[in-house]
Amino acid sequence: MLGHIARRLGHQMSNGLKGMNLPHVLTKETHRHLQSPFDTICPVSMMSLWPFSGKPQDFSQPNSSWSPEMVRLYEHYNALCDAENENGEKKRGPWRKLPSYDRTIKYATGGVHLSKLVQAKARLFTRCIEEEGAAFEYVAFLNKVEKTCVCVFQAGHLLEGAPGHLHGGAIATMIDTVTGTLAGYLSGPVMTAYLNTNYRSPVPLGSVLLIHCALDRIEGKKIFVNCKVTSSDESKLHTEAAALFVSINIGPLFGTQS
């Protein structure tokens, strides 16, 4: 039910919202799935789930803080999104650029325990610093066929850990985000159960990195994803990780019991 909505949302997000009337889709989907007599979350079907006042800002578009290497890699993966067939005609390939917003769903409040103020001010952690280039600059691409995701990440000056180097928590945050996005795309709403991270070599602050994630396997509601973080030319391994995501019921995220 809500899983279906979220999965559809994930698909639409990965399609870049092109040509979509999302408020309409969300309302239609929500109505379609929440009007069962068994649903206890009637209020959700009454409200718009569209979280943004106007057109949402996609924070994974190039901005003036992006280094030439960041732009080069963005353009490289972006070009893979439009493949050509044998006649030289443009067709959609397996790659999709994923848009990135500073919130996902307005009414995914995080639970009834949150105050209205916290709900109103909540932002996705990786998109909470407004100064361009200061923290997490990233863009992710999904390969639907291979069930992989690659993220180009430029680590800003506010993410320092050891002097001059990237904080391990910032690296783990990005791995969680990209592996979680892949798991969420494949299985609908999930939460991280574990994220085992091995830091192999330090990352100079300001570096551009590649985060490669791939699905290992799905066992029931468990989604296992592996991840490697390398330098932008892939010659240096910085971090390896293995993550387990578990499919969840998103009712509690809407402040309901189901």
Ligand SMILES: CCCCCCCC/C=C\CCCCCCCC(=O)SCCNC(=O)CCNC(=O)[C@H](O)C(C)(C)COP(=O)(O)OP(=O)(O)OC[C@H]1O[C@@H](n2cnc3c(N)ncnc32)[C@H](O)[C@@H]1OP(=O)(O)O
């Ligand atoms: C909605 C839209 C979707 C669209 C998607 C695309 C859009 C993308 C947009 C934006 C991208 C942003 C992406 C950000 C991603 C960030 C994610 C986070 O950081 S989440 C925060 C940190 N995580 C927690 O706080 C969890 C806390 N833990 C829990 O809530 C529970 O423990 C949970 C949900 C993980 C599991 O609880 P249970 O009650 O549902 O399930 P049980 O029965 O305990 O476990 C199920 C199976 O998993 C195993 N399991 C659970 N935890 C395990 C563990 N730590 N290690 C090993 N196995 C574990 C169990 O042994 C069991 O296995 P057996 O079915 O018996 O084979």
